[in-house]
Amino acid sequence: MPVLIAAVVLVGLLCTLDLILTLGVIKRLREHTAMLSKMADGNAPGRPPVIKVGEEVGEFQAVSVDGELLTRESLSGDTLVAFFSPSCGPCHEMLPKFAEYARTVPGGRKQVLAVVVGTPERAKGQVAELSPVARVVVQGSEPVLTDAFQIMGFPTLLEVASDGAGRPVIARNNVNLDSPVVAA
Template sequence: MPVLIAAVVLVGSLCALDLLLTLGVVKRLREHTELLSKVSDNMPGRPPVIGVGEEVGEFTAVAVDGEALTRESLRGDTLVAFFSPNCAPCHEMLPQFVAYARAGGRGRERVLAVVVGAPELATEQVEGLRPVARVVVEGSDTALTTAFRIKGFPTVLKVTRDGRGRVVVAGNRVDLELPTVAA
């Protein structure tokens, strides 16, 4: 009988300890959920990107049609988009982007699309973007991704020249749902 009492006390103690540890884990999970919700409130549905007013870094790239591109080749207000062939939201956004670029009346010289990934996987996106944009495929060379400090896909930006002639980000949350008016 004393062995049975000792076993029940031991099992009861282990259950109480387990309960305390579980309550501690639940408390920590609530704290982490609160922290994550604060972060996502600051960036609703968007990855962190280069800030409005920040200067675009130097880059050199070659478009799929052979045109050499640099930061200085971005003329006036330019729409810049980054896609990846491995990104489901990129495939969903592509038709909206093409329609937005076409409706904006910018012409190909003021729209730049960057497809980041293996060239053999990027073919479909490149063909969809070519009618409305200068298209660059970035494989291992990520000059544009680095210059624009891209951390997630898809990303759509508007860039312009500021009063000092620097190429800066004019908008980092382009709403492709809004109609554009041709200039």
């Protein structure tokens, strides 16, 4: 009989512990849900938001893999701008879809700028895939383009257009590769 009582008490204690742990997990899931919804709004705690629509592109000077000198003034008309990194898994997944989308951009590769952030050796594969559809810049240790566009993570897709004063500004900071390109 004492063994049976001890077993019932032990099972009761285990059930109580399980209930306490389950309530803790539910509380933690609610906290994470709140954090994720803030991130979706671009207000992730401790992380600056993506460059806002209407913000002016910063000054930059870079040389494409084809030897073309690029500045913010070379972003004429509607320009699709993408940032990739060889060490980024989602970048590798998005790259073929981006290349297909870039093929349909009015004005061709002159209206598409792709920036690969990494060493030239590591960026080789992405450069080869992007070169037919975009002007490609490999950015090494100098964060010229990532600073000009306020890039915080990869991959990042932006659309740049000229404002009323002719300055290049962000027209869209979240380009949907599933929707077709619409000429302005």
